[in-house]
Structures are given as structure tokens and as C-alpha cells.
Amino acid sequence: MIGSKKGLSEEEQKRIERIKERNRQIIDQHVQMQTEEFQSYVAQTSDHSLNFPVSKSDSVYLWDAYGNSFLDFTAGIGVNNIGNRNFVIMSKIKEQLDHYTHTMVYGEHLQLNQIEYAKAISGYFPSRDDFPQQVFFVNSGNEAIDLALKMSRKVSGKKGIVSMERGFHGRGYGAMQVTWNDNYKKGFFVDDEATVFLKPGGPIPDQYEFWGDIGTVILELVQGEAGCIPLSKIWVQKLLKIAKAHSVLVIIDEIQTGYGRTGTFLAQEQYEVEADITCLGKAGGGGLPFGAVVSSRTNFELLQTPNLSHLTTFGGNPVVMAAGLAVIEYIQEELLSHVQEMGKYLTEQVTEVAKSYPKIIKGSQGIGLMQGLILNDDEHGPEFTERFYKECLMRGLLLHFKLNNPYVLRMTPPLIISDRSIKEACDIFVDVCMELESSDN
Amino acid sequence: MIGSKKGLSEEEQKRIERIKERNRQIIDQHVQMQTEEFQSYVAQTSDHSLNFPVSKSDSVYLWDAYGNSFLDFTAGIGVNNIGNRNFVIMSKIKEQLDHYTHTMVYGEHLQLNQIEYAKAISGYFPSRDDFPQQVFFVNSGNEAIDLALKMSRKVSGKKGIVSMERGFHGRGYGAMQVTWNDNYKKGFFVDDEATVFLKPGGPIPDQYEFWGDIGTVILELVQGEAGCIPLSKIWVQKLLKIAKAHSVLVIIDEIQTGYGRTGTFLAQEQYEVEADITCLGKAGGGGLPFGAVVSSRTNFELLQTPNLSHLTTFGGNPVVMAAGLAVIEYIQEELLSHVQEMGKYLTEQVTEVAKSYPKIIKGSQGIGLMQGLILNDDEHGPEFTERFYKECLMRGLLLHFKLNNPYVLRMTPPLIISDRSIKEACDIFVDVCMELESSDN
Numbered sequence: 066m067i068g069s070k071k072g073l074s075e076e077e078q079k080r081i082e083r084i085k086e087r088n089r090q091i092i093d094q095h096v097q098m099q100t101e102e103f104q105s106y107v108a109q110t111s112d113h114s115l116n117f118p119v120s121k122s123d124s125v126y127l128w129d130a131y132g133n134s135f136l137d138f139t140a141g142i143g144v145n146n147i148g149n150r151n152f153v154i155m156s157k158i159k160e161q162l163d164h165y166t167h168t169m170v171y172g173e174h175l176q177l178n179q180i181e182y183a184k185a186i187s188g189y190f191p192s193r194d195d196f197p198q199q200v201f202f203v204n205s206g207n208e209a210i211d212l213a214l215k216m217s218r219k220v221s222g223k224k225g226i227v228s229m230e231r232g233f234h235g236r237g238y239g240a241m242q243v244t245w246n247d248n249y250k251k252g253f254f255v256d257d258e259a260t261v262f263l264k265p266g267g268p269i270p271d272q273y274e275f276w277g278d279i280g281t282v283i284l285e286l287v288q289g290e291a292g293c294i295p296l297s298k299i300w301v302q303k304l305l306k307i308a309k310a311h312s313v314l315v316i317i318d319e320i321q322t323g324y325g326r327t328g329t330f331l332a333q334e335q336y337e338v339e340a341d342i343t344c345l346g347k348a349g350g351g352g353l354p355f356g357a358v359v360s361s362r363t364n365f366e367l368l369q370t371p372n373l374s375h376l377t378t379f380g381g382n383p384v385v386m387a388a389g390l391a392v393i394e395y396i397q398e399e400l401l402s403h404v405q406e407m408g409k410y411l412t413e414q415v416t417e418v419a420k421s422y423p424k425i426i427k428g429s430q431g432i433g434l435m436q437g438l439i440l441n442d443d444e445h446g447p448e449f450t451e452r453f454y455k456e457c458l459m460r461g462l463l464l465h466f467k468l469n470n471p472y473v474l475r476m477t478p479p480l481i482i483s484d485r486s487i488k489e490a491c492d493i494f495v496d497v498c499m500e501l502e503s504s505d506n
Numbered sequence: 507m508i509g510s511k512k513g514l515s516e517e518e519q520k521r522i523e524r525i526k527e528r529n530r531q532i533i534d535q536h537v538q539m540q541t542e543e544f545q546s547y548v549a550q551t552s553d554h555s556l557n558f559p560v561s562k563s564d565s566v567y568l569w570d571a572y573g574n575s576f577l578d579f580t581a582g583i584g585v586n587n588i589g590n591r592n593f594v595i596m597s598k599i600k601e602q603l604d605h606y607t608h609t610m611v612y613g614e615h616l617q618l619n620q621i622e623y624a625k626a627i628s629g630y631f632p633s634r635d636d637f638p639q640q641v642f643f644v645n646s647g648n649e650a651i652d653l654a655l656k657m658s659r660k661v662s663g664k665k666g667i668v669s670m671e672r673g674f675h676g677r678g679y680g681a682m683q684v685t686w687n688d689n690y691k692k693g694f695f696v697d698d699e700a701t702v703f704l705k706p707g708g709p710i711p712d713q714y715e716f717w718g719d720i721g722t723v724i725l726e727l728v729q730g731e732a733g734c735i736p737l738s739k740i741w742v743q744k745l746l747k748i749a750k751a752h753s754v755l756v757i758i759d760e761i762q763t764g765y766g767r768t769g770t771f772l773a774q775e776q777y778e779v780e781a782d783i784t785c786l787g788k789a790g791g792g793g794l795p796f797g798a799v800v801s802s803r804t805n806f807e808l809l810q811t812p813n814l815s816h817l818t819t820f821g822g823n824p825v826v827m828a829a830g831l832a833v834i835e836y837i838q839e840e841l842l843s844h845v846q847e848m849g850k851y852l853t854e855q856v857t858e859v860a861k862s863y864p865k866i867i868k869g870s871q872g873i874g875l876m877q878g879l880i881l882n883d884d885e886h887g888p889e890f891t892e893r894f895y896k897e898c899l900m901r902g903l904l905l906h907f908k909l910n911n912p913y914v915l916r917m918t919p920p921l922i923i924s925d926r927s928i929k930e931a932c933d934i935f936v937d938v939c940m941e942l943e944s945s946d947n
Contacts, residue, residue, distance in 0.1 A: 099616045106624035107613070108642035108799075108806040110816050115614040122606035130616075141608045142819060155603050162596050165563035167582045167793035169906075172548070173556040175540045175571075183547035201549035204645040204795040205820055211678040215694045224695040236816050237652040238680035238697075248812040253656045254665040256679075256697035347819065352608035354645040354795040354820035358549075365549040371689035373909065375551050375677050378583060378788065379646055379795035465610075468814065 089131065096130050122149035125479050125486055127463060136486055139465045140479045143321045143435065146348035147395045148479040154351040154391040161387035171202065171380045178386035185393045186359060189330050191339060193361035201358045201365065202381035206320035206346025207235030209356035212375055213342045214239045214281065216360060217314045219367050221280025224259040229284050231291035231469055234318055243283050246469055265296045269304050276311035283316040286332040292470035293431035298336050305338050320346035321435065325396045325480055328405035328433035335432070351388030404480050407487060408433040411476065414491040422498035434480055437473035438464070447471035456497040462490050530572070537571050563590035566920050566927055568904060577927055580906045581920045584762045584876065587789035588836045589920040595792040595832040602828035612643065612821045619827035626834045627800060630771050632780060634802035642799045642806065643822035647761035647787025648676030650797035653816055654783045655680050655722065657801060658755045660808050662721025665700040670725050672732035672910055675759055684724050687910055706737045710745050717752035724757040727773040733914035734872035739777050746779050761787035762876065766837045766921055769846035769874035776873070792829030845921050848928060849874040852917065855932040863939035875921055878914035879905070888912035897938040903931050
């Protein structure tokens, strides 16, 4: 590497320093220009975009325009489950590109990858009325919620929905109806009056007066944007039992928990519950836009009357299916038990750090590799989270925020992460804690 | 080719016929198995899926599993504007795959292709308040409508919307609010009571009593699913003038008309009108899932209060952007004038056929290469459309239906189509007309 050679004269070393400095300035200029254009042309709905100048991704790392590498603890927000730019995904995409890409809207053409994908996913769900459950492909988790709500209302004949406090399901007019945070609905005239928000872990009404107008329950088993909060298994089982007694359909939003994120292919497996309708998204398209709804053939057939009651142009896109199929094939028993082990290891390591720096870190919460790093909110305001995050970034570790919890940082690394990388991240936490404690004094 | 050689003995010819027959049977079995799996695992919302066993696509052709080629007059429903599996798109995708794919949710990372794409699109729109218009990327036209409605309501502070009779905008809870056909809303409890449907070409109310609660007008300039019906230019200009006088925002849905489909990059150019908010989709992702909303910086900034009032995981995906950028770069003046010429030629050719077979074909309607083939509904019921369509398919021509008009077949070939291919399609129309007339007698 430039400048690393020994035995250079002082003059030569100075020349090399000048070259490096010049290079840095050139890149600075590029990045500055890009940032300006980004802010000018790409619509910004965040008041503090990261403006990270990404230049390359691979495995558990991202690189910026300066050539610095970063340990990726976000995986694009739970998307790149089998690693950034996984080789198998790349090959499958390239292979599909040589045959055909988009050829027709959903449901008209026989596309092999789409059929294989649906069959593979269906295998994770129990049969219903002697038929395998079916998969409808859409373009995002948000669109999966739209379809799930449409179907549940059509099947139940009721508009009313029970959703969860702190629940987050997306940004469209369907998802906003069941999303808890009022900030994300302000000014949009969202039709959420038929939605009742229940406190997870709290009392569950059982009387007809409550359930009479309700046709749907929707929930995440691990509440992602709330800070990776796992719901109580007993509470969820009780809720679903009561819902079933009142003939209410249950939608489980596995958009973030699916595809092995929590250590099983679906979080439902660990909770020992079965949804009537499951929403998928995030990791399922191997990094390309993807969403899906899984439910019984009987439920989907209701969308044939009137004919084509739901449809999508791109859903089940052959290139997306190729990429996603690689993800499914990659997620085998070994990877799932690896996720369980690494999840446990991450919890242990963070607990260790929290013990040494209790004023800064409280600990972590979550299941598998869907975890939140909880900062101490007794000692600090929410701006401290940004400070902590930035100190990690400077040391080459990429975390991210949670929409609904200002004191929790996101730890959702690629599932293929090693214990060594987890240790590396936790060493950075220690380093940051030391720095912050000393600067606080 | 097998069996095409001259001078074979009768026995040899018979043997070759047997081999061909055996091959056909094997493919038949494969296709049958695929069809069964398709119907079992992939959710069906159509009661008569085409089950077309696509095996390859290229330029203006698709191939089925038997090796038969089909002239593609659908382009995946107006998606593959620069041809199926266009070489430039494929190269751009592969190139991007070698650097990075999805790395973060929308708005956080500087991704070059995304910035270039937004800048290129912004160039087709006039500046507003001295700033270039901005682009927000989503995953489908449906999602673009969601965002457009959110923004328009936030800006106007009003829930009420004027939409068009026969208008179609998508299947989500946002799009359904402004979609005309009640069949697509039945049983879903769609909140469309604040939407007024206006008859295109009909009277336009001008009094405050009508507009007082209205904050938004939404329209397609060429109504796609209605059968490619272009709205009257004078009527549209009058509507927009009245809307402006009442401070009502105008959303133009260019999901199908955009990216050169009508012979200009946007249909707005031909109508000499400017939308406050434009929705894009279909062709913009080069065959990958894509949608976008274009509007002023001032309008988008309103979505920063509260912070992050809209967001998407996949929108602006680097691979989709790479593919879409190839589309934008490909659509130059020459292609646009080609579209105008070919559109004119298609109209002329269909008019010729209609003259000879007036009982079957009435003519065509539309702009550029977004046209509908109008069958004679005085003489036939809607089942005749399916018959006509199937006879074309048997002759190697792929058309498709319209959701809201049973007598119109879709003619939206790739924009690169040649006059020779258009002639070929029209010759097939003649052949089918002859066949149908003779079988009718």
C-alpha cells in the first residue's frame, strides 16, 4: 500500500502524504457534489439524511467512496439476510437475465422461478382444507399489508381491526390504518377509525361487545420499529385463541422477522402459532423489491369474485424471484442454528458491555439476529443516541435508528455474521463507551 | 433443423416425425405439471389465467416452452418500452451487481445511479420556486399513487378528491379510493366517500359549493384500462384551469403514458399542461419493480414534518435504478419520433382492416403506441373478444385484455417495433377476421 513502505526518505514520505491528501480532496469534492445533487433531485423526507457515499458492498461489509470499510450491522434494515451481494444471488440473477425478465403482469405466465418460489415458501406453512397454502407476490411489505387487509376484510365481512400499540406496518393507505404512531398519519386523512390498538402484554377483552365488529387482528411477533420488542409468547397464544373463538382472522406481519432473522424461518414457529394470513417482505427478494402474502386457497379464491379483485404488474417478477429463490435455498438448518447461536452470543457480549458501562448501555432486546441495543434513557436525552451512533460509524460500525424508539439502535447484521465480527462490534461499543464517559466528565 | 432435410426415405421421415411427436409429448407433460403447480401454489385471482409457458424473451418477441415465437404486442403491459431484455439494460444491471445492490432504506445513502436517475427525470419537468422538481422513488405505480395522494392532501389540507369515470390507478387502499370500477373495491371497505367521479368530456362544475372540500384532481391523460381512451385536450386544459382557480392540486397519472409510450416522454407535453404531482411506474424500472412521484421541493419538504412522514425500504434500489437509467438514456428524440410514426402507421393499418371487416373490427384508439383495438360490440358479445384474442395467439401474436372494457384489446408493443412487425400483426388481424367471418356463416 502507498506510504506503507519502510526506508523512505523524509522527502519521499512528504511527497506521498501530499498525494494522499490530494486524493482525499478530490474524493471530498466528488462526495460534496453528489451530496448537493442528492439533496437537489432526490426527494428528502428525512431532516437528517446520513448521506453515506456507498461505493461497494460484500458479505458483512460496506465501503464508502474513500475506500473505508464498515462492518454492516443493519443489512439494509433486515434485507440482506445472506450477506451483501451474496454470490449465489448474483449468479441466479445473471442466469435469469439470460432467459427472460418481466414478460407479463402477475398470474398470466408460467414462470418457473415463481412457481418454485411459491412451492418452497408454502412448505413452511401447514395445509388448509387439504390444500397447500398459496403465495401472492407483490413489491414490498407495504403492499403485502394492503393485500392482507383486503383479503381479511373480504373473508370476515367486517371492517374492524385490532392492531398493536407501537406496531408499525408501512406507509401506504392500507398500512397506515394499522400503524400506531400518529406522527406517520398526520394530515393524510387516514381511515383508521375502525382500528382498535391493543397494548401488547395488557388485558385482552373477551366479550362480544368488543369483538362484534372486528374481523381482523394484525401483529408483529417482534415489534421491529418499536425497538425489537418480542411479544410474550403466552400473551400472543391467548390473543389468538380469543380471536379464533370470535371467528376473527389473524394477520402476522413477518416482513422483518421472516427468512431466518429470528433463528427459525418464520417467527411463528417459535411462538407455536399459525396465522390465517402471513405477510412477507424485506429479505425475500434477495435485495430486490419484494413482498408476499401467504394464505389458504379458499381465501384467495374469494378474490376471484369479482374476477381479478387484486392484481399487480410487477409482483412475482422473474428476476426478483431468481434472487429470492437463492435466499430460500441458502437458509438451511445450519444457518438457522448459526443465527440462534450468534443471537445468543450477541446478547451475552452486549450484556458484558452494559455491566461495565451501565450509564450508557442498558442491554439488548430481541430474538435471534433481530436485536436492539438499548441505551440508558435515565442518563441521556435522545440526542445521545445519535452521538453514540456517530462514534460507532467513525470506528467502522454501521448501526441504524428505530422509527418508534429514540433510545434503541438497530442490530440486524447479515445472518452469516461470525462471532469474530460480533466481537469486533462489541469492542467498538466498549471503545465508544470509554470515549463518551471520559468526554462526559 | 430436424426433419427439414430433403431426400430422406419415407421410413426416416416417419422416424423423425415420431421423435418430434415424442418431444412434444415430453414438453406437454412438463407444461402440464408446471400448470398444476402454478395453480396449486401461486395464488390465482383470475378465473381464466393464460398459463402461457414463457421460456425466453428478446426484442419484440417472446418464446414459449415449445420453441414457438410470438410477436409481443403487450410489452408486459406497457413495461418493456425499449424491448424485451434490452441489451443495454442487461449490461447496466450486471455492472451494478458487481458494485453493490440494496444497501439501505430510501434517503440515507448516496447512490450514484439514483442521483443520476432523479436528475434525468427532473429535466422533463419545469422548475418550481426556482428549484428543480424532485423525485421520490417507490416500488410500483400503485405505491406512487399512495404517496401522491398523501402529499396532495397534506399540501391542500383537504380530503376531497375529483377523479375520473373509467379511471384506473391501482389496487392498494390509496389507489382504490380514486379508482372508478366498483368491482375492484367490493368487500374491501374502501374509504372513497370523499371522492367525486367526473365524466371526462362532460360538464365541469365551477362553483365553490363543488370545489370547497376538494383538494386534489387526479387523472390519466389516456385512460389505459378503460381501453386507451385519450381525454380531450381542450377539456383537460379547462379542468386544470378551474382546479387551479380553486387552489386544487393536480395529480397526473403517467404510469402507463410515461417513458415515451405516447410519442413524447410524458403525455403532459402533448396536452400542454403541467401537473403539480406526477406519478410514474411501468417502464421506468427497465422491467424491475418501479414507481416514482415527481413534485416540487416545497411539497416534499412538507413530508419532513413530522420527520419521515413517508419512507420506503426498496424505493430507489440501485439495481432497479441501473436498469431504469438505461431506459431513460435510450429514449432520445429519434425513438420518440419513431413512436409517433409507428403509432400513426398502426392506426392506418388497423383502419384498413376495419374497412374490410367492419363487423369484426371498428378501429383503434389511443396515442402513439398506447392503442386499443376496438372490436365491434354491435355484432358480438364480450366472449367474442376472447375468441379473437385466442385466434391471434394461435397465429403468434400476443395481445391482452383491458380491465374496464370488454371490447378492446391492448396494443402496447415495445416502442422499438418496426413497421414490418406492425404489418405482420395487421396481416394476422386480417387472417383472423377471415377465419371468424367464415366460421360465423
